[in-house]
Amino acid sequence: MDYxxxxxxxxxxxxVLAIEIALLYLSYWILFMAGGxxxxxxxxxxxxxxxxxxxxxxxxxxxxxxxxxxxxxFFLLKRKLPWSETFTLILPFALYYVGYALLTISNKPLGxxxxxxxxxxxxxxxxxxxxxxQRHFWKKKPKNKGRLFxxxxxxxxxxxNFFGDLLWVSAYAIISHNIYxxxxxxxxxxxxxxxxxxxxxxxxxxxxxDEFSEYAKTTKKFIPFIY
Numbered sequence: 001m002d003y004x005x006x007x008x009x010x011x012x013x014x015x016v017l018a019i020e021i022a023l024l025y026l027s028y029w030i031l032f033m034a035g036g037x038x039x040x041x042x043x044x045x046x047x048x049x050x051x052x053x054x055x056x057x058x059x060x061x062x063x064x065x066x067x068x069x070x071x072x073x074f075f076l077l078k079r080k081l082p083w084s085e086t087f088t089l090i091l092p093f094a095l096y097y098v099g100y101a102l103l104t105i106s107n108k109p110l111g112x113x114x115x116x117x118x119x120x121x122x123x124x125x126x127x128x129x130x131x132x133x134q135r136h137f138w139k140k141k142p143k144n145k146g147r148l149f150x151x152x153x154x155x156x157x158x159x160x161n162f163f164g165d166l167l168w169v170s171a172y173a174i175i176s177h178n179i180y181x182x183x184x185x186x187x188x189x190x191x192x193x194x195x196x197x198x199x200x201x202x203x204x205x206x207x208x209x210d211e212f213s214e215y216a217k218t219t220k221k222f223i224p225f226i227y
Contacts, residue, residue, distance in 0.1 A: 006079060006080060019090050026097070051107050057175050061172055061175070099184060103178040106176070106177035120167050121171030121175075124166070124168030127153060128165055131160045148211045148215060150215045150219065157224045158220065158222070160224065163224065166185060169185045169188050193222060
């Protein structure tokens with residue numbers, strides 16, 4: 001990832017947006033237009049009548065993610081988005097929009113665990129977007145130029161925005177009511193913990209030096225109060 005260069009990267013962002021729209025349509029086809037049954041039939045499997053509310057929730061999650069990520073990408077992301085990174089963004093959206101649509105095969109009505117999943121989705125979405133907005137408005141003040149933002153939600157975790165991502169993705173797994181769905185948030189955790197966070201920390205340590213070192217000593221890295 002290129003954390004140093006600034007660019008609007010409009011072409012890359014429009015490309016991601018177009019792919020997301022196509023993936024959303026594919027998700028809708030799977031969930032509401034017998035697409036799921038057609039795909040399962042290819043492998044000689046019959047798809048049971050999936051609970052409608054569960055399907056609606058999964059698609060609603062995807063629509064919310066689409067608008068939220070679009071807002072953040074076009075209005076909050078100021079660094080350059082290389083084409084190589086642009087193509088890697090497509091896979092996560094395919095997993096969320098299409099993967100969870102395929103994994104949602106339960107006909108069981110919603111229970112308390114599902115309502116917990118809805119709460120987790122809301123909390124994760126708020127943590128991710130609100131933390132980015134806090135940093136955005138703080139950075140816009142001239143007096144904060146060149147300084148590390150470690151206040152607000154980032155005071156609870158150095159990468160609270162990533163933690164928010166992990167929460168709302170886990171909520172998909174809960175609502176899908178499929179044990180195999182847990183693979184996606186596990187993979188996301190590993191990506192954050194063993195790649196994204198170490199790479200970003202290296203960059204921040206060089207850019208902010210002592211300020212970052214002090215921040216790292218007093219703040220959890222990923223999961224508030226835990227890790």
